[in-house]
Amino acid sequence: MSTLQISLAIIGGLVLAGVVAYNAWVTRKSVPRLARERSAHGPDDATGDETVPYSPEDLTGHEIQRIDPVLGDMPGASTQPDPAAIAVAAAAVHVNPLLHQPERRPNLDALIDVITPLVLDHEVSGDALLAALPGTRRVGSKPFAVEGLCDATGEWETPRLGQRYRALQAGVQLANRAGALNDIEFSEFVVKAQAFADAVGAAPEFPDMRAEVARARELDAFASGHDAQLGFTLRARRAAWSPGYVAQHAAKLGFVAGALPGRMVLSGSESGQAPILSLVFDPQAAMAEDPEQSALREVALSLEVTHVPRSEQPFVRMRQAAKALAEAMDGVVTDDAGQPLSNDTMDGIGADLESLYDALDSRDLSAGSPQARRLFS
Structure with missing residues (x-):
């Protein structure tokens, strides 16, 4: 075999190896991010895998830090709730017992x-x-x-x-x-x-x-004129997410499995109170035979404004949750049209919400009260 033939064979082998390596890299990038157990490294070990989130024992007892609050027909944000309802698949999350306690029906009220x-x-x-x-x-x-x-x-x-x-x-x-x-x-x-x-x-x-x-x-x-249902969409920037991957990150923020496939909720502080927030994704992905192979490109975060007391600071917590999930899962917070939501837009929504709460209070229909929940249902 001549020197030219040997050289061409070597070059061909290198090109083939490069193609195989590139295809493997693309395939790896396209696989949904999975929920995994904690690595053997300690939490402070810089060599630990940052994408390996939490063990099941870590998924309870965490709360979102509260800050002072900052609606209506709000620019840049969805005012319709996502109709899909979703529970977690394949992730070890604990169901909040408050979700299963019967709610006492409010009495008749001459107001409504x-x-x-x-x-x-x-x-x-x-x-x-x-x-x-x-x-x-x-x-x-x-x-x-x-x-x-x-x-x-x-x-x-x-x-x-x-x-x-x-x-x-x-x-x-x-x-x-x-x-x-x-x-x-x-x-x-x-x-x-x-x-x-x-x-x-x-x-x-x-x-x-x-x-x-x-x-x-x-x-x-x-x-x-005073009904409001607020929704944000969290979209993946690059790699898609599996249902379990979403569930583990949401659980770190206090979300628990809801009653329906593809739905997680952030419970209120009192028994019988409506969930503060709902996190929803494709229920078909949650119910798939192998949910960890299901690819999610987006999840929705929603708030029934009139159903949650102002004292729970629901919009503040919604904003914090959206930001935390976006950072942890390499996503971006957008409206339902796919436009990123800026801090200024968020601030405007918060200001509109405060005006809405004041109007509801003035009619003795405070957000989260039994009367408001019945009226806005």
Whole structure:
């Protein structure tokens, strides 16, 4: 073999090796980042792999640092919640027990309900009231409820077995996200309440329909102008993420698995309170046969503004969570159109939120209150 042939063979081998190495590098870059166990190096060991996040034991007990807060129709941010709902796959996260505690239903409130007294001339047992309740607790698109004044506690409550009640009232909600109570729904309420009253021997005292429908329209107009659902999108800059990789980083910020595939939540400080934040990604990726091979290019961070008390500083924590996740996972925080959100835009959203909270407070519909959560639902 001549020297030329040997040289060409060597060059060809080097080119082939370079192509193989390049393809391997591209393939490695395109593989979703995975959730992994802690490396053998200590936390302060500079030789440790910074991309190896946490062991399962590290995933609880962490809170986002709070800072002073800084909405409405906000520029650069999504005002619609992501409809997808998602739980974690393949990552060892602990489900917050607060998520599984039953929430106590708020009482009827004249602020957001039509309330009709049902006058009794004798006490009635809870057993009889429950037997007489209608099969459906809705009037059109509005919730319908019956409450009794409990003889034992002296408080209004949903009828219970074994209790006795000396007064009754029926109610229907004036407005919700489906709109204001209308004439037809009010008439349905009258029919349903009258049938219940006849069954238990009570006499209903219905308010004027026109006045209540007008009140419903006014409340709905206020609610329509002060409803807010805020969303950020976190997009991968380069390598995609696996569901477990996202879950481990979110868990370090206090997020726990939600009830549905592809959803994590940051729980409130009190039992029965709505989640402060939701983190959602493709539920199909979470339910895949091998979730760690699922590639996520984006996740959504959302806040139901009217459902979370101002005292929880939800926007501050949302902003912190978005920044922390973007830094940890090499992502960028954008609006739903893919435009990065600047600090100035974030500051503007925070200022608008404070104005919204003030307006809700002025109507005794403070964000996170039972009345606000019912109205904005």
